[in-house]
Amino acid sequence: MRIADLQAQLIEYAKSIGVDKIGFATASPFHELKNRLRRQQELGFQSGFEESDIELRTEPLRLLDGAESIIAIAIAYPSKMKDAPAGKKGERRGIFCRASWGIDYHVAVRERLQLIEAWLAERVPDVRIKSMVDTGELVDRAVAERAGIGWNGKNCSIITPEFGSYVYLGELITNIPFEPDTPIEDECGDCTLCLDVCPTGAIVAPGQLNSQRCIAYLTQTKGFLPDEFRGKIGNRLYGCDTCQTVCPKNKGKANWIHEEFTPDPEVAKPLLSPLLSISNKEFKAKFGHVSGSWRGKKPIQRNAILALAHFKEQSAIPELIDVMKKDERPVIRGTAAWALGKIGGHEAQLALQGAKERETDAEVLTEIEKGLALL
Template sequence: MSHPLDLHQLAQDIKQWGLSLGFQQVGICDTDLTPEEPRLQAWLDKQYHGEMDWMARHGMMRARPHELLPGTLRVISVRMNYLPAKAAFASTLKNPRLGYVSRYALGRDYHKVLRNRLKKLGDMIRERCGDTQYRPFVDSAPLLERPLAAKAGLGWTGKHSLILNREAGSWFFLGELLVDIPLPVDQPQQENCGRCVACITTCPTGAIVEPGVVDARRCISYLTIELEGAIPQEFRPLIGNRIYGCDDCQLICPWNRYGQLTDEDDFSPRAVLHAPPLTELFAWDEATFLRITEGSAIRRIGHLRWLRNVAVALGNAPYDKEITTILASRLGENPMLDEHIHWAVSQQQDKRAAYAVEVQRPQQKRLVRAIEKGLPRDA
């Protein structure tokens, strides 16, 4: 830097610039995440990362931001709300014939939105400070973004492992900007979950194994997004109609009563993904999938995993002869998909049998009453 800077004023200016770029909050912290290293190692040792090999491959680098950008002194952490005005949580989750997409993925891919804004923030800082170095991150590198956000005062780590904020709940994205400027740091917020364990008890698959610790191998978000192969059969009935991600632990959280709605057009739900019939989604060919999910985070799972997820949801739907026909129409396309189709068809057949029993039961009851009354059997 060519001349001394008022670092306190610069920190305030950076926060104002962040707000002007559409972030709802900006915080600053140092790079020391030493207390997180044993927790991260214990999580990895228990194989809670599942098939996300990159989590283990980068090891403790995730807790050392200065190794990602040598010379880094501070992390500027930001949050941006994503909850749309008409999220339609209940109406979609309660209708098993519709597909539920986690609400963060209904609009444009947040990675691109936040990264572009963070780059603009970095450019503004460089314009003020001269030849300073910066690097933006949005889930794009081995970085413990949640502990950094908590350290920067954006909120505290909830028992579901997400960052919670008193004024905004948890319906927001996080992003980071590494800089080589010794800015004054912010203070962390106090933990405010108290004795509440709603997120732990409501998780359909029991993925939150202890406060703040998630076994990804059981998490529906992992199973429908990160897992590349077959979904374990034990979890398929528990997934319900969730075809991309899961919001249950957030939906039940009392702090999300204060969740703030987004005003970003990029995060507005795409109508075709908002509350779509499962039968329509399963009919998409790859070209249709790629066209509809262009610019969306959903595209990264690919057409095959998309069909896998929808097949599971169709298996969990109420019995419908059309569902069995639609499922069978894609047999032979891929062995992994075939496995899920056979499972889903079996589920539908079981429900058909149960339905037949329910239909016959009232007739049997009438027959018994008629016999008891000594009436003709056709009465």
């Protein structure tokens, strides 16, 4: 079969399995990206979650011998929640970012990549393929940009004309020399809204992110959240959408396309207080299917405590005192102590003074002192 015919048929097949955009790129090295990644490393702007070997991230031939092209796919996810519950005094709620609504996107994207792999293997006997989504070596956004899926926005997201930046990305490196697509022209213009409103100033320049300051990254860490960011996290339990929600290119992009990404409002916007005492089993049953659960319950619980402090939720004081007294994990005990100080009141003050006498962990004692100082 002619490659042009194979490519045309693949585009049709991809649509039939729920791929919203497909593009093709050469497998040549990403030279400009390599320089950018080196600079990011030098500046200490990386999160630590990404592949550390820059050569592997920028040279497809190191990942697949004989690589000729890369197939990039994008799947749109919703930006709006139907019947979203409203939090109120006594029933405060947290929020998971939109990329963690519905089924874990790693599963959804990987399923489609595997179907494309099987489809190609049936038609090209000697085909070689390496596919990846998010946790792979290649930089998904760089591949998508080269393949004409969208342009790399100032908010460090791929922005598509059809779905805005609310898309999951995946790619397949292959030894089939597909005709490459033309990259899309950048349409950000002189808009800087995403830079202007980033809560922590993590977008240091157009298209340049200091991951160490990004709330999306910070919500996934397991230690104490640095003091500087505690007042900025709001009620975010996992991820941050601010730089997407303010983007004019996302206006009107609801993307209610795939049933599997439709959020359960009680999972995407859960009540905060029950999270403080949720068991591992309960956490897995309720949140195990969403991408935001990948780091386990500890970061989510820490963030829930910070959210209760953000709301100054008086009704949570007894539960926070219980957590400060009984939880085995210093990070959770200490964060609860800080939160009690932030919320304030006589009951919180007495509890903190009592905890100061009992506590033996140095870091927790520091948080108790911070709590008392806030009072």
